[in-house]
Amino acid sequence: MSEKSMYEKSLDLFPPVAGRATHLGIVRGEGAYVWDEAGKRYLDFASGVAVVNCGHNNPAVIEKAKEQMEQLVHGGHNVVYYQSYIDLAEKILGHVGPDYKIYFSNSGAEANEAAIKLAKQVTRRPGIITFKHSFHGRTLATATLTASNAKYRRNYEGLLPSVYYAEYPYASRTGLTEEQEVARCLNQLDEIFHDLIEPEQVAVMILEPVQGEGGYIVPPKAFLQALRRICDEHGILLAFDEVQTGFGRTGKIFAYENFGVKPDIMSLAKAIANGFPLSAIVAKRELMDQWPAGTHGGTFGGNPVACAAGVAVFDLLEGGLADHAAAIGAYFKKKLEALKEKHEEILEIRGLGLMIGAEFVDHEGKPDAALVTAIREKALEKGLILLSCGVDHNVIRFIPPLIVKEEQIDAAMKIITESVEESLQAVH
Numbered sequence: 001m002s003e004k005s006m007y008e009k010s011l012d013l014f015p016p017v018a019g020r021a022t023h024l025g026i027v028r029g030e031g032a033y034v035w036d037e038a039g040k041r042y043l044d045f046a047s048g049v050a051v052v053n054c055g056h057n058n059p060a061v062i063e064k065a066k067e068q069m070e071q072l073v074h075g076g077h078n079v080v081y082y083q084s085y086i087d088l089a090e091k092i093l094g095h096v097g098p099d100y101k102i103y104f105s106n107s108g109a110e111a112n113e114a115a116i117k118l119a120k121q122v123t124r125r126p127g128i129i130t131f132k133h134s135f136h137g138r139t140l141a142t143a144t145l146t147a148s149n150a151k152y153r154r155n156y157e158g159l160l161p162s163v164y165y166a167e168y169p170y171a172s173r174t175g176l177t178e179e180q181e182v183a184r185c186l187n188q189l190d191e192i193f194h195d196l197i198e199p200e201q202v203a204v205m206i207l208e209p210v211q212g213e214g215g216y217i218v219p220p221k222a223f224l225q226a227l228r229r230i231c232d233e234h235g236i237l238l239a240f241d242e243v244q245t246g247f248g249r250t251g252k253i254f255a256y257e258n259f260g261v262k263p264d265i266m267s268l269a270k271a272i273a274n275g276f277p278l279s280a281i282v283a284k285r286e287l288m289d290q291w292p293a294g295t296h297g298g299t300f301g302g303n304p305v306a307c308a309a310g311v312a313v314f315d316l317l318e319g320g321l322a323d324h325a326a327a328i329g330a331y332f333k334k335k336l337e338a339l340k341e342k343h344e345e346i347l348e349i350r351g352l353g354l355m356i357g358a359e360f361v362d363h364e365g366k367p368d369a370a371l372v373t374a375i376r377e378k379a380l381e382k383g384l385i386l387l388s389c390g391v392d393h394n395v396i397r398f399i400p401p402l403i404v405k406e407e408q409i410d411a412a413m414k415i416i417t418e419s420v421e422e423s424l425q426a427v428h
């Protein structure tokens, strides 16, 4: 009998909650490619969900991590200090600004937990405003903040109290102009403040500057600027979840730089160390300084090897990788827009940098998740890994490593075009 594949073995080993977007078992990664058990090569336009921004096994990142591994694998940030921990903090804060401090942890959800705890501790207020279509994690507190699908909350009673769900602009869905859409969302926020919780009782407003799982939705600048004004007026802290948008993904090192709006607290994870588990919150110095020592912490936060990898990531981003993401993202988006012109089933191409989404609808203009699944499956057969997102699962997200080259975009475009055309023929 032939040896079982990794997928077949996984059925015995893991609960279904570890369900995968593909059945691929991969054995090696390099740059924009991964290889499966049978030796087949794939272009990875999912990047482990926006993690390997510098490319799989980036040599500079691996080198830095190896050097660190030979010196010290664990220090314990509750116990001692170590060089890579200091170095990465200095790099990130050097970019964000001298009026911020940083706290390291291990995952995106954990960073968001820290953001909420810090906000509540400092403001002594109970309320949290989160946004519809959002994703902030799957721990109990972050599942409460997540409003992109009810499945994340079902049967998990005992979620956080005093959480309110505000509207996030999605003009292509509502059919309103950008200006009307921003007004609609701000009116609903006013209603929350009038009907449900006074703004002076709200500790923090947390949102993704570009929504990820919700469908790669880019809000108008005016919306984020209005939120900044409202927060300042009422002493509410503004927290950006940059877990998916951070580290060059949107063509800037952090997404907030696209909008001219700076948050009080920012959550970072995913691409921070190009695959090594690490996360952080960056928050205003005056907030961090009020956090009573020891009331928040964790054993593994800021692992030396992960921090060393993070230093290499940041050097690459500052050395031109974020700019490359902006330029190649524009090249890719133009090609996707040309494809959209040929197919009315592509409702919209949107995004910033290399965080690009394509929303698909049926001939009645309704979200078409089946079409997206068909396109993804065909693309996979042809050697391209794609992921979906969106509250109706009808958006394909294109998130290649930022080191992706023009010829790799061209190769992916050929597969995308064929997969779209063949899937539409199958439907019609």
Ligand code: PMP
Residues within 6 Å of the ligand: 049, 107, 108, 109, 110, 112, 135, 136, 137, 138, 208, 212, 213, 241, 242, 243, 244, 245, 269, 270
């Ligand atoms: N926030 C955002 C915006 C995310 O996209 C994700 C992961 N998809 C998370 C938080 C959770 O991060 P993690 O899986 O590392 O806990």
